[in-house]
Amino acid sequence: MSRKKTPSFITEIPLIVDSAQEAELLSKFEAARQLYNASLGEAMTRMNLVRNSEAFKIAKKIPRVNKKERSLAFSAARQAYRYSDYDLQSYATIVANSSKWIADKIDSNTQQTIAKRAFLASERVMFGRAKKVRFKVPSRFRSVEGKTNKQGLRWKDNQLVWGSLKLRPIIDESNPVLKHGLQSPIKYVRLLWRELNGKRRWYVQLIAEGVPYQKEKNYVSDGLIGLDLNISNIAFVGDKKAGLLPFAEKVPTYEQEIAALQRKIQRSQRASNPDNYEPDFQAKKGRRTVTKKGKVKKGKRQWKRSSNYKKAAQKKREIQRKKAAYAKTQNRKIVNEILRHGKDIKTENVSVKGWQKRYGKAISAKSPGFVQSELIRKAENADGIVHRFSTQKTALSQTHLDGSRSKKTLSERVHYDATGIKMHRDLFSAYLSRYVNQDDRLSLQDATSQYPGSESILMDAWQESKNRKQVGSSKSRLIPLERLSNEMLMPDQIANQGEKSEQDALSGEQSPDSAYL
Numbered sequence: 250m251s252r253k254k255t256p257s258f259i260t261e262i263p264l265i266v267d268s269a270q271e272a273e274l275l276s277k278f279e280a281a282r283q284l285y286n287a288s289l290g291e292a293m294t295r296m297n298l299v300r301n302s303e304a305f306k307i308a309k310k311i312p313r314v315n316k317k318e319r320s321l322a323f324s325a326a327r328q329a330y331r332y333s334d335y336d337l338q339s340y341a342t343i344v345a346n347s348s349k350w351i352a353d354k355i356d357s358n359t360q361q362t363i364a365k366r367a368f369l370a371s372e373r374v375m376f377g378r379a380k381k382v383r384f385k386v387p388s389r390f391r392s393v394e395g396k397t398n399k400q401g402l403r404w405k406d407n408q409l410v411w412g413s414l415k416l417r418p419i420i421d422e423s424n425p426v427l428k429h430g431l432q433s434p435i436k437y438v439r440l441l442w443r444e445l446n447g448k449r450r451w452y453v454q455l456i457a458e459g460v461p462y463q464k465e466k467n468y469v470s471d472g473l474i475g476l477d478l479n480i481s482n483i484a485f486v487g488d489k490k491a492g493l494l495p496f497a498e499k500v501p502t503y504e505q506e507i508a509a510l511q512r513k514i515q516r517s518q519r520a521s522n523p524d525n526y527e528p529d530f531q532a533k534k535g536r537r538t539v540t541k542k543g544k545v546k547k548g549k550r551q552w553k554r555s556s557n558y559k560k561a562a563q564k565k566r567e568i569q570r571k572k573a574a575y576a577k578t579q580n581r582k583i584v585n586e587i588l589r590h591g592k593d594i595k596t597e598n599v600s601v602k603g604w605q606k607r608y609g610k611a612i613s614a615k616s617p618g619f620v621q622s623e624l625i626r627k628a629e630n631a632d633g634i635v636h637r638f639s640t641q642k643t644a645l646s647q648t649h650l651d652g653s654r655s656k657k658t659l660s661e662r663v664h665y666d667a668t669g670i671k672m673h674r675d676l677f678s679a680y681l682s683r684y685v686n687q688d689d690r691l692s693l694q695d696a697t698s699q700y701p702g703s704e705s706i707l708m709d710a711w712q713e714s715k716n717r718k719q720v721g722s723s724k725s726r727l728i729p730l731e732r733l734s735n736e737m738l739m740p741d742q743i744a745n746q747g748e749k750s751e752q753d754a755l756s757g758e759q760s761p762d763s764a765y766l
């Protein structure tokens with residue numbers, strides 16, 4: 250039975266779990282993990298058989314214009330090796346029943362969702378959206394979910410029920426976000442855990458039908474917004490307001506603390522595993538002779554982890570988690586600020602993944618991809634329109650109002666127009682994006698005629714950006730780590746996440762740059 254395609258949102262609630270309940274939960278998660286790995290291995294085997302079959306190769310040769318014929322050919326190739334969501338769920342049921350203990354720990358509905366999760370992971374490889382799959386180790390398997398809220402893993406009588414387990418939540422009844430989530434019809438339930446300050450914390454996510462609660466200050470207005478997304482900031486131009494907003498503003502970097510922990514980890518690693526490294530050697534550094542550490546020996550090796558290593562690694566993870574959570578909070582403020590001035594968005598179709606290859610650290614620290622996806626999702630949920638146009642056809646950063654083009658280096662942040670206009674490069678590109686038509690062509694006539702009325706808001710936005718930088722450089726204050734309380738920097742409750750697919754909802758735990766670090 251497929252889930253209804255209705256708008257949905259997530260409400261997250263922390264749980265009260267004692268030691269006996271946690272032991273039972275961990276045994277259930279271990280059973281779920283082993284079933285997932287078994288299902289994933291079978292899915293990859295069947296997928297490889299399909300891709301190497303003659304029927305699949307013939308289907309690939311069918312022209313794409315013959316969509317129906319091509320689709321039927323691919324379906325026949327998959328059916329020949331029973332590579333489908335339904336078949337993999339049947340396989341998971343057989344595995345669970347044959348192992349006995351897995352069937353005792355995991356109900357049939359949860360077994361089916363685990364198999365579906367494995368199938369979707371393999372399908373990403375088949376469609377070329379991923380290079381490989383990840384078999385889960387215990388520390389990387391952090392969530393399970395039910396199929397409906399009627400049996401198995403479910404929310405009943407304001408508590409989480411899973412078999413004999415009944416887990417009480419921590420509910421702040423004065424919180425309107427939680428109140429809205431609890432009053433909405435619940436589709437299904439997800440149970441997950443995170444590591445905070447070295448301790449495991451349990452949470453329940455209620456996937457409810459409807460739209461998320463909207464705070465009064467985070468209203469969404471009608472209006473047209475032109476965007477220009479950069480690595481470290483985003484420029485927007487609305488009907489009456491423009492802005493140049495930096496990503497992850499005032500987020501502490503903790504570079505010295507992280508570097509010190511990394512050195513401590515390396516020293517512990519070398520001391521505990523001397524046979525895994527090449528011997529130290531002498532090398533010339535200018536006129537001096539210095540001793541350099543040997544590199545890691547090639548090949549697969551066993552590594553010992555000392556208690557000091559584990560403590561340092563845990564502290565490093567906690568710092569990075571807080572830093573990432575704080576950055577996400579700041580970036581959500583940017584999204585809300587833009588949507589206050591309009592929900593019909595025009596923006597260049599840029600690939601943040603492409604930026605990652607060249608600006609890896611900057612992308613990781615600023616998360617422009619998160620702002621981009623969150624902005625598009627919230628605008629569409631509010632019945633807005635998002636038009637993503639080609640950068641090659643428009644070349645907004647090179648375009649002048651008289652129609653001429655001139656290339657700029659990345660260091661040139663000011664646009665000197667051929668018509669005598671001087672404006673910040675990103676703000677000017679955001680302004681031009683408002684006049685890109687549906688056929689991805691820039692209407693220069695409209696942009697030129699409307700510019701005098703918009704110049705004042707563009708200049709105000711540029712001046713605000715300058716003032717922000719001056720204040721930041723004069724104060725340059727970083728928040729000490731000990732002052733960043735867990736409550737402040739815990740990942741935001743996801744009550745306003747809005748509609749997400751199953752695959753997107755699960756992706757948060759598959760990579761270290763996910764929402765919950």
